[in-house]
Amino acid sequence: MRRLAAILCLFLLVVAAGLAQQTQEKKEPVPAQAPANLVIPPEEAKRENPVKPTEASIADGKKMFGYQCAMCHGEKGDGKSELGETMKLTMKDYTDPAALKEFTDGTLFYILEKGKGKMPGQEGRMSANQKWNMINYIRALAKKSAEAKTAPPPKPE
Ligand code: HEC
Missing domain, CATH: 1.10.760.10 (Cytochrome c-like domain)
Known part of the structure; x- marks a missing residue:
């Protein structure tokens, strides 16, 4: 359950960041920024x-x-x-x-x-x-x- 919550949080973070690359970089805690x-x-x-x-x-x-x-x-x-x-x-x-x-x-x-x-x-x-x-x-x-x-x-x- 905790794990699920953590994964959910991470996912929300990525969505919140509004990153186009989210599909490729779901697992990265700090998504790569555009240069x-x-x-x-x-x-x-x-x-x-x-x-x-x-x-x-x-x-x-x-x-x-x-x-x-x-x-x-x-x-x-x-x-x-x-x-x-x-x-x-x-x-x-x-x-x-x-x-x-x-x-x-x-x-x-x-x-x-x-x-x-x-x-x-x-x-x-x-x-x-x-x-x-x-x-x-x-x-x-x-x-x-x-x-x-x-x-x-x-x-x-
Ligand atoms: C998350 C917000 C965001 C979205 C969504 C976005 N842009 Fe931008 N765009 C920016 C920012 C911020 C800059 C300035 C980047 C810099 O110079 O550091 C920029 C820069 C640009 C530039 C370069 C010229 C300039 O204004 O500096 C063009 C062209 C551009 N955007 C077109 C688009 C188009 C077309 C879309 C839709 C497909 C789009 N942008 C989507 C935020 C966004």
């Missing part, structure tokens, strides 16, 4: 997004983002979420065009796969296509707000 200083290999950074940012791609990215990412990155991708606050995460605002200016699509993809700091890697959880769709969606957020800013103000009637 805080993730080094992006140059060939990965140069990788181009093979999926065109069509409406369908962005819509799929938005849907997946809502399921898998919004709990930390915010429903609007602006980095505002309850879990983010609870976990004291420092999140970027993807609706700010400056936020990911320095990041190539390949870099974003690599971070998505491997995880970074408190963000669990998504490797194997979704197809590559779904990940590229999410990157298209994130890019579209910045583009939309940039367009809104540069649009001429509505004419006074």
Whole structure:
């Protein structure tokens, strides 16, 4: 009985940590963290997004983002979420065009796969296509707000 309780506790801990790798690492008391200083290999950074940012791609990215990412990155991708606050995460605002200016699509993809700091890697959880769709969606957020800013103000009637 004690053993069962211990196993249960351990399991709850792993779930609480919200780790994607939980299936592989159930037995580890201290689950491995995603690297805080993730080094992006140059060939990965140069990788181009093979999926065109069509409406369908962005819509799929938005849907997946809502399921898998919004709990930390915010429903609007602006980095505002309850879990983010609870976990004291420092999140970027993807609706700010400056936020990911320095990041190539390949870099974003690599971070998505491997995880970074408190963000669990998504490797194997979704197809590559779904990940590229999410990157298209994130890019579209910045583009939309940039367009809104540069649009001429509505004419006074
Ligand atoms: C547990 C909370 C959490 C979840 C879930 C999560 N992320 Fe993150 N994500 C983070 C944190 C924290 C960072 C910043 C990591 C760092 O720089 O140390 C980050 C970083 C990123 C980055 C790199 C650019 C940046 O903002 O620094 C991308 C792209 C990203 N996340 C996309 C996603 C996508 C897409 C999903 C859904 C599949 C997702 N994340 C799920 C917490 C999360």
